[in-house]
Amino acid sequence: MKEKVARTRQPEEEPPEFYIPATRNLHDGRIRTLKSGDGFALLDRHGDASVSSDGVLGLYWRDTRHLSRFELEIDGWRPLLLSSNVQAPQAILAVDLTNPDILLSGQLELQRDTLHISRSLFLDNGACHQRLLIRSFSDRRRQLTVRFRFDADFADLFEIRGTPRARRGHLSKSLKSEAEVQFSYLGLDGVQRQTSIAFEPTPHHLDCGEARIKLELAPGASNALFAEVSCVHPTESAPRRRFLVSLRRRRGEEASSAAGHTRLETDNAVFNEVLERAVADLAMLTTETASGPYPYAGVPWFSTPFGRDGAITALFTLWTDPALARGVLQFLASTQARAEKRDADAEPGKILHEMRSGEMAQTGEVPFGLYYGSVDSTPLFVLLAGHYWRRTGDLDTVAALWPQIAAALDWVDRYGDLDGDGLIEYAAKADSGLLNQGWKDSNDSIFHADGALAQGPIALIEVQAYVHEARWLGAVLARKLGHSDLARDLERKAEELRMLIEERFWLAELDTYALALDGGKRPCRVRSSNAGHVLFGNVASGPRAAAMARTLLARESFSGWGIRTIAEGEPRYNPMSYHNGSVWPHDNAMIALGLAEYGLTAEAARLLSGLFEAARRFELRRLPELFCGFPRRRHAGPTAYPVACAPQAWSSAAVFALLQACLGLSFAPDQRQVRFRRPRLPEFLDRLAIRGLTLGENEIDVVIHRAGGSVSVHAYPRRGDLPVVVTL
Numbered sequence: 015m016k017e018k019v020a021r022t023r024q025p026e027e028e029p030p031e032f033y034i035p036a037t038r039n040l041h042d043g044r045i046r047t048l049k050s051g052d053g054f055a056l057l058d059r060h061g062d063a064s065v066s067s068d069g070v071l072g073l074y075w076r077d078t079r080h081l082s083r084f085e086l087e088i089d090g091w092r093p094l095l096l097s098s099n100v101q102a103p104q105a106i107l108a109v110d111l112t113n114p115d116i117l118l119s120g121q122l123e124l125q126r127d128t129l130h131i132s133r134s135l136f137l138d139n140g141a142c143h144q145r146l147l148i149r150s151f152s153d154r155r156r157q158l159t160v161r162f163r164f165d166a167d168f169a170d171l172f173e174i175r176g177t178p179r180a181r182r183g184h185l186s187k188s189l190k191s192e193a194e195v196q197f198s199y200l201g202l203d204g205v206q207r208q209t210s211i212a213f214e215p216t217p218h219h220l221d222c223g224e225a226r227i228k229l230e231l232a233p234g235a236s237n238a239l240f241a242e243v244s245c246v247h248p249t250e251s252a253p254r255r256r257f258l259v260s261l262r263r264r265r266g267e268e269a270s271s272a273a274g275h276t277r278l279e280t281d282n283a284v285f286n287e288v289l290e291r292a293v294a295d296l297a298m299l300t301t302e303t304a305s306g307p308y309p310y311a312g313v314p315w316f317s318t319p320f321g322r323d324g325a326i327t328a329l330f331t332l333w334t335d336p337a338l339a340r341g342v343l344q345f346l347a348s349t350q351a352r353a354e355k356r357d358a359d360a361e362p363g364k365i366l367h368e369m370r371s372g373e374m375a376q377t378g379e380v381p382f383g384l385y386y387g388s389v390d391s392t393p394l395f396v397l398l399a400g401h402y403w404r405r406t407g408d409l410d411t412v413a414a415l416w417p418q419i420a421a422a423l424d425w426v427d428r429y430g431d432l433d434g435d436g437l438i439e440y441a442a443k444a445d446s447g448l449l450n451q452g453w454k455d456s457n458d459s460i461f462h463a464d465g466a467l468a469q470g471p472i473a474l475i476e477v478q479a480y481v482h483e484a485r486w487l488g489a490v491l492a493r494k495l496g497h498s499d500l501a502r503d504l505e506r507k508a509e510e511l512r513m514l515i516e517e518r519f520w521l522a523e524l525d526t527y528a529l530a531l532d533g534g535k536r537p538c539r540v541r542s543s544n545a546g547h548v549l550f551g552n553v554a555s556g557p558r559a560a561a562m563a564r565t566l567l568a569r570e571s572f573s574g575w576g577i578r579t580i581a582e583g584e585p586r587y588n589p590m591s592y593h594n595g596s597v598w599p600h601d602n603a604m605i606a607l608g609l610a611e612y613g614l615t616a617e618a619a620r621l622l623s624g625l626f627e628a629a630r631r632f633e634l635r636r637l638p639e640l641f642c643g644f645p646r647r648r649h650a651g652p653t654a655y656p657v658a659c660a661p662q663a664w665s666s667a668a669v670f671a672l673l674q675a676c677l678g679l680s681f682a683p684d685q686r687q688v689r690f691r692r693p694r695l696p697e698f699l700d701r702l703a704i705r706g707l708t709l710g711e712n713e714i715d716v717v718i719h720r721a722g723g724s725v726s727v728h729a730y731p732r733r734g735d736l737p738v739v740v741t742l
Contacts, residue, residue, distance in 0.1 A: 050137035075245035077372025102294030140246030168199035203376035295661035306341025312659030321391035330667035363425030400487025407683025439471035465585035479551025541581035549608025574646025589643035600664035606675035
């Protein structure tokens with residue numbers, strides 16, 4: 015075991031390192047989000063990236079903004095907005111615009127609503143494809159000038175988040191042809207980044223800041239314009255052709271991907287929209303890597319692989335889409351640390367926290383190029399592998415991953431227990447990086463009952479629960495693979511850890527577990543949502559699980575929309591904070607899965623009901639990364655957190671975990687069974703149909719009906735024999 019020194023906590027008056035300033039609100043309805051692969055776009059409702067906005071809009075590729083301005087004008091006027099929506103599942107921004115009253119020398123030249131402008135934008139393979147279809151409803155021939163203003167600043171994402179830079183690289187601009195402009199940026203990391211912008215038809219004027227295209231429209235006639243912004247390669251063919259080819263390919267890929275997924279249908283039309291949005295957002299966030307599909311954490315700040323987020327997202331969707339979990343496991347195994355590296359918080363066997371490819375990460379201005387500063391990603395990796403086998407029975411994949419699973423378990427023993435007391439602690443080694451290394455990684459998120467910040471090394475309650483479950487599941491896998499001695503050792507360590515948790519963390523006076531133990535082994539006597547993860551880790555006794563459920567669903571913790579991260583009345587409680595009083599959908603889903611482990615499916619249904627009511631009030635029926643923890647009020651919706659990511663992968667996936675928890679749904683691959691334990695449906699659902707539920711080569715449909723407080727489960731074979739066992 016290597017000695018580690020805890021970094022000193024910064025004074026609260028100083029902004030924490032890598033803090034995201036809330037100088038903008040991403041959830042006021044003005045921003046539309048697109049993502050494909052390693053790129054994403056933030057646009058306004060018109061489909062523009064406007065310089066008059068708050069500075070976050072643009073087209074991004076691998077943590078760099080490749081397009082900082084793209085604005086449309088018709089005859090020198092900005093069109094009027096009619097409608098704007100990101101269509102699922104293709105993730106196409108569809109915008110309807112019209113012309114304003116256009117005046118020339120004080121005279122009305124073109125009356126408003128004469129032109130209909132249909133604008134379609136989507137991302138594919140490092141490019142943003144755009145089509146304008148302009149139709150005239152005038153009674154005479156019209157001449158128009160369509161103008162695009164554009165620019166590229168190649169700002170690093172961390173710059174945009176607020177991290178200052180002393181120097182930048184060199185930017186150049188050039189005309190590549192009469193229809194194409196190219197921007198080039200040589201970064202301080204020595205990487206040449208390029209953006210090409212091409213138009214069709216050929217503009218009558220093009221320079222490095224704008225394009226003007228003249229059109230002539232007969233009465234009732236239409237004309238189409240195409241623009242392509244590419245971050246990865248110069249345009250190889252006309253934008254029109256690439257728009258149509260890329261759109262057909264994307265639709266084909268989406269249809270192929272959807273064909274293998276379990277499908278859900280209910281009798282509640284709004285909940286169906288929530289499910290459809292979640293499916294579409296997960297598809298948009300998932301990127302195909304060399305190791306398989308991986309859900310990037312969230313747009314805009316975390317559009318990259320995160321170990322913790324990927325593992326939890328895969329866990330939540332495991333029952334509907336095991337292929338995603340396989341891709342996550344393979345990716346995390348391929349990026350597992352193999353040596354100690356202090357500036358990256360890396361140690362042999364440790365699982366990735368995040369990886370970045372932008373200029374500032376590559377130069378070391380931020381430490382996140384390949385960064386391992388999380389204490390929970392490693393046990394979550396093992397835990398996911400165990401649940402993957404429980405879901406699929408796919409022992410071949412587990413066997414191929416076993417060296418990495420064993421290395422992760424070894425990391426827990428060799429590096430996770432910093433002081434040899436049997437608990438898992440963290441203390442950042444890197445001079446730069448994250449001070450707190452659990453999922454609540456804000457500098458002020460771990461504290462005592464008097465509000466004083468806990469000093470490390472810190473043992474988080476949820477991490478102990480994850481390690482407990484990881485050891486039990488690791489033992490199952492070890493025994494399946496013939497490692498009986500290791501299996502017995504893991505079971506012994508799991509039981510010893512369970513007893514330590516019960517002894518050191520339980521707070522009888524609060525009916526909950528301590529948030530953490532500090533470096534002096536003093537418990538943080540704070541009611542937190544972290545304690546609910548103990549249920550997911552199968553640590554608590556039955557009576558303590560029931561007490562925990564009452565504590566978590568009491569008024570101080572349960573806002574009506576969901577369980578708060580910190581209960582009202584605790585010293586640092588603030589419903590508008592990031593981690594000290596807000597509501598996180600993934601946090602609630604983890605707790606719901608834990609409640610189901612103890613048969614508390616009615617309590618899980620309360621969480622699903624609260625988050626559904628929140629989702630139906632958010633734009634696009636989309637659950638964001640988090641929202642404020644204010645109490646639920648009649649005739650008022652939840653309060654958005656201004657800089658939350660949306661979409662966020664584990665928030666999108668949360669609805670599937672919440673449904674699984676309500677149903678008490680599990681799988682027994684050895685017995686080839688699907689099991690429902692004390693299934694419940696929330697009051698807003700009377701019927702749920704699960705189409706195409708698979709286990710091995712077998713497939714069934716399941717239809718669940720609610721009548722008052724009782725639920726009936728009916729199974730219909732589609733392929734093979736797959737028994738369903740219901741325990742009431």
